[in-house]
Structures are given as C-alpha cells and as structure tokens.
Amino acid sequence: MTQVTERASAAAARPGVGLIDLDVHNALTSAAELKKYLPSRWHRAYDEGSGIGSARWMQFGAARLGVFRGDAWPASGPPGSDLDLMREQLLDRYNVSRAVLHPVLETMSVSLDGDVGLAYAAAFNDWMADRWLDRDPRFLGGITVPIEDGERAAKEIDRVAADHRFAKIVLTVATREPLGAPRYWPILEAAERNGLPITLHVGGYGSATPSGAGWASFHVEAHTNWALPYAAQVVSLVASGAFDRFPNVQIILEEGSLGWMPALMWRMDRAHQVLGDRMAELSNVPSEIVRKHFWMTTQPLDEPPVRGQLVEMFDMLDMSDRFLFSSDYPHHDFDAPDRVLPASLVGQEFRAKVMGGNAATLIARALGGSASA
Amino acid sequence: MVNVVVGPVSDFPLGTMRQVTAQNRKLAIFHSATGFHALRDSCPHMGAALSGGTLVGSVEAPQPGCYEHHPEQEFIRCPWHGWEYELATGRSWFDPQHNRVANYETSVVPSGELPALADVRSTLVEGPFTAESFSVFVEDDYVVVQL
C-alpha cells in the first residue's frame, strides 16, 4: 500500500487559505467548568445531570475506544479539553490554519426544550468564545443551539452571530422530526439572516429508530447506520421546499460519509420525474437543489476496495466546490490530512479545494473576522 | 543489516510499549508476555504511532456468540481506527497478505556478547542507547533490534 505524504501540499492548499478543518471537537475540562457561564438558576439541574447525556448513547456498553483516539487523552480531563495537546496533535502537526470547534458530546443534551436548553446552549457558546476562540486565532466556533426549539434557537443564533469567529450553526443529524418540518424554520431563517451555514453532525436523540428498520445489535452496526439519517434529512429538506422559502440557506453534512449520495440524487430525480405534479413544486430537480444547498465534509472518508472508485464517486457527485476537509479530532475515526485524498489520486486542484479553498468560500465571514481580530 | 542496541532490558519492564528512534527510523518496542517485539511505529493506514495503541489477544468466533479468546496471539490495536497487527509478524488481522507493518527481529543479548554480535552477524551500532552508557551496565542484558 503506497501512501503519499501530502503534508506540504496540505499547508499550501491555497495561498493565504491554508488547511481548514471543519470538524474538531473541544471539550470541557470538567463539568464544573461550564458553571462559570451558566446562570446560577440552573446550577442545581446541571449538577444533578438533568438532561445531560442521552439514553441513546447507552444502548451499547461502549463505543470503540469510548469514541476517542487512543492517544488523545491529556494528563487530565477528556480528549479535546487540553488546548496545548490539540495544538500539538492537530494544529501544529498538520499545519492547520483554521479549525472549527464544537463540543458535540457535551451538547447532545441541548435538545432539551425550554429555558434550560437555551441556558445550556448560551453557556457553551460563551465558554467557546472565552476558553477557546480568545486563546488561539486559528480556532473558529460552531454555535450550540437548543435544537428542538426553533424560536429559542433563533434567538441564540442572533445573539452569538455578532461574533464573527462563529462559523457555523450545529444541529445533531438525528432530530425529532425531519428537518423540513415547520418547527425548524426559525433556525433556517436565522441562519439565512446571519449568513451562517448549518451543520448536521452525527448524534441526537430525537428520532423514532436510528435506522430504516429498528435497532442495531452492535456498535459497529449502529455506526454504519449513521449514514442513513443524513440521507433522510436531505430528502426532507429538498421535498419541503425549505430552500424556496430560505434560498440562501446552506447545509453542511458533517461526518455523514459520502458514498450514499450519488444514488440518492438519482433516486430523488427519478421519483420527482415519476410523481410530476403530484408533489409540491420544486424550484429545480432534486439533484440540482442538493448541488446548490449542500456541502459534505470528507470524514469518515469512504474506503472503496479500489482507490480510483473514490474519484469516480466525486465525478458522479459533480459538486467539487462543495467538499470540505474534516478530521473529527480527537475522535476514534479521525482522518489525517496528510493521508486522505492525496493529490496523486484526486489531483492537485481538487485537493486544494477540499483542504481549504471550498471552506474559505463557505465561511468567508469567519475568516475575515478572525483575521482582523 | 544493522543490529541496534535499544537499551538495557531493565529499561523495558514487562508491559512496556514505547517508541524509540534508531537509524532515523521510529520503532515501537513492546515487551509482552511472549517477549520483545519491534514494529515500525507508524500504522500503514494513516500513520498513527502503534506504540500508543492497545495490546490485545486475538478474539475469534467460529459461530455467532461462540467467542474464543487467545491471549497468546498478541495483536497491537491501532490507537486511531483500531486496525490490528500481530506483534510477532506485523501482519494485519483483516488482510494479512497485503496490509502489514514492518516487523523487526529482536533479541536479548548479555553485554559481554555484544561485540561478538558485531563480528558475526553485521554491524552493531549505537541505538538510542549510547555505547558509553552500555559499557557502564556490564552486568545487564540488552535489547537488540535487527534493522
């Protein structure tokens, strides 16, 4: 197996842009760290763990390596909580120019309704700015919102978006209803109003069953099924006409893998053609709506038996301006920027776009913001 | 062929998994229940240091639910994506023919025999452990890796 080292080209992905990593997870050093940012009104609920953690994650005794890279544990605290180690293992090692952070494991609980969900989300966002964005200009933030509560989520987006170092709004992909449902419109609207993309990330605990047919027996089985909710959300968003209502909304499919997308496009186009005027009018054929409104991060990068098949897939997708490199540091399925998508396989131009160029377009506002900060 | 002295045995107690650099190569040295093993300390998948992985026995199952655990068949499980490499051979579990990590022969040599090793087999060179210091511990045995 030949592996071409691409570190030099990763660094020089595009002059002035550098390597941009769309999916990095920071973490609280300890649960207590959040209380500084949380009104005391909620400390008791927080201490007692009300709403923290999700029953969904309890279905398997353990995920592989507790979902973390085995070498990402700092001297104290969980992986992702130590800024120096993150610099050493990610930013400095791979010469990452921007890393977009989000504490996804901790914030799964923010799908709680009501004021408590909003208070938790706001605390995480303030913690993000204070403990991370202020300490290294290479960091950008993902905005935590109370996912199932559209109005409060919109309010929090408006508040936080004033800080241009926040580059995306984070929703877990497994929402309670498909994302085309009206309850989520305030989030789409706020995203559009603030010029921020919405990311769908693995996780969440709202759905009926996290597969097309019931519950998995094993973690390896459930982990494979995580591609499915992404496809379902694409279908729902396309069919709902959400993009007619909010024509500038951009959605990032983050950590959903890629291999399922070509056939989904073809299937939606065929169904659209067959059903004709029996369905709501769409502004375009479904595959074109996908190419106008969706972005896909690369991790966990598909590993076809013949490496060239990856290039065939990119060809079929025909959206080379919309792939974004992501590492998922410090999680166990981390993709190393010097190993995935070598120029020898995908071409220098394509690699440059994916490693930074495309992201620079998508999060231009945040890049400007952090450069001037 | 080069014999590299990586250090006195006492520096590698049972259970040790450690990276050493020798001849500009990063090696993962393991002292497991079956002895000393040396692998190139870079996973062929994406380059993680295998010395930071997890040492496990082999788990097989002829049928669903019929687990057979063989602790003596030692594998190092990569700290990133969990690919498994056999300590004794460097071969991966899932594709032993094509996916493997370089594996080096190791031996434990009393200090008095080190010069002979240099004569007979090949060159003996300083590893991470320097020539001066091994002359100090004349009583000790040394871990030698053949590169």
Next chain:
Amino acid sequence: MPDEPVRIDADVHAPRPSVTDLTPHLEPHWPEYLKWTGFRPKAGERLYPEWTGLSTGTASEAANASFRATLDTQVFDRCALAVVSTYFGVESVLHPYLAPDLASAVNRWLATEYLDTDDRLRGSAMVAPQFADSAAAEVARVATDSRFVQIQVPARSMEPYGNHRYWDLWEAVSSHDLTVGITYGGSVTIPGNAINWMDTFFEQYSAGTQPFATHITSLVLNGVFERWPNLRFAFVDTGWTWLPGLLWRLDKEWKEGRQEVPWVRRPPSEYVAEHMRFTTTPTDAPTDPRHLQLILRQLPCADMLMYSSDLPRAGGSGIEAITAGLTVEEQDRVLGGNAAQLYRLTRERVPS
C-alpha cells in the same frame, strides 16, 4: 435446446387479493371476525397509492385476466419463468394469530389463482416475520410445494433482519433451502427512515432504500451467513446503485470494529457478494450512461443483478442500459443465470 441460456423475470406483481378473495382460504372463524372489525388491508393500499402510478391494483376477475395477458406479452415473450408475488400488508397486522393466518391464506390464493394456472410462474410466499415462530411454520408448509421458491418479507420490519427475533424463521428457510426476498415497503409501525415519519410519498419513496441498507448491515454483522451458509436473500424492487457506497462504509467499519463481531471473518462485501442478489427494476440510474457502467463495476461481484420487469409497473425499461457494457456471458447471468442459481431453478424445473 439444452444450451440455450435460461431467461427469468425475478419480480412480477399479481394484483392484491381482497378479503373476499381470501375467504375460501381462511380458517372458518376468521371471515366473521374480519367482517365484524371491518378489516381492510390498508397498508397495501398506502404503500403504492393508486395515484403514484406504482400501484399493482386489486384483484378482480378482470384484473387477473389483464395481468395474465400482460404476462404473455411482456414477460413470457422473453422469459421462460417469472417469480410472482402479491401483497397484503400482513406485517402491519399486530394480532399474533390473524397475521400468520392471513399470510397463509394469501399464499394459498396465489397458488390457486396463479401457480395452478400457469406453470411458468414460481411463487413468492409471504410470511408475517414479526411472529417468527408462526412464520417458520408457514415456511415449512409452503416448502412442500416446490413451485414456491421464495419467502417474502417486507423491508420495513420491526427490527433489522439480523436480529435474533428472526432466527427461527431463518432456520426454517435454511433447512428448506429457500431464498428470502426482501421487498419494498412494510410495517406501519416503522417510519422506514432514520429520522421519523415523512409527510409525502416522494420522501417516503426516496428514503425507501434505508431499511434495505439496514438489513444488509445487520444480516452480515450478526453472523447470519456464518450460522446458515446456504441462506440467500433477494433484494427486490429497491434499486441497486446505492450498494457500492454502503459496502465501502461497511467494510471500513468492519476493519475498525470487527472485534465486536468476531464471527464476521471476512469483509462484509464478500458475504454480500455470496448471499445477496438485487433485481434490476427499478434502477436509480445516473444521467450519464458512463457512470452507470462504472457503478456496475463497483459492485462486489459481476453476478449481483437479476433481471426483473416489476410488472405491472415499469415494464423492465432500462435493462438495455445495464447490459450494454456487459460481456455476453455476464448478460446471460443477469437475464436469468443469477436468478436460476439463487432460486435453485435447475433445468428440470424449467418448463420447456
């Protein structure tokens, strides 16, 4: 013509029987109960609403006659055999005695109405998999009729098919060396996608491959093919161009997490290549025909596909686009050889 390659249509749909059609095939206590409860197989009507153009229609003398006529002109003009199924939505019936008995009645009806009247038809027998013990008994019953070659279960099931709740059923299928056909649609208890109920038929249909993907992952990782090496699955009416993408991910996950399922001793795609086949209609095809040929080559082996007309729906359109890039030998396998092997349709069982 011993050397003539056999042509088989792996999926035609007979009109759906009504409760009245089934009455002669039911135990005597059921018709009264069905009448009293106003029972109607709603799931069947909802799965392919008439207006979608995907409906298979309800049985009547006229509908049956017209279906037979279409078989002659659109199936048996090119094929020697066809695998016929019908639909009744038994998986949505939660009554533990009614559901299996309805399935059995449907199978008796299919045999009387179609298998008895046309020896070129082979039957797909439905079972109610939510009650695996009764389903296993129905398998044993239909296995005595060698015209039944397939046991049919719905894609939208209560649990993924590798789950232990179905193992009695697979034991029975394996011991009678039959094939399982997983078909589009299914239980009203399950949204059929990984989020939740969708509003429109477009959404339901577009996400309709998700249960199939779930079953592939589940069957392989639960070790079903290690347990029953002769067990075979047909994936009917779900398309196939999504398969390579799924297998890339599944193989990758296996390399990373295989110690959790050590009975899976080889890459999952190998089990899929050996134990699963897909019907050609529908094909969710790319606009660029070159891409279709690339996807074909991305399948885990050259024998993954079985020709199907999906009659009375799409009429098998598009098969030429698939076969265009295949060798003659590969074409023969897609057009019949693969189905013959999967369904164990040896030459003696092919009418001349």
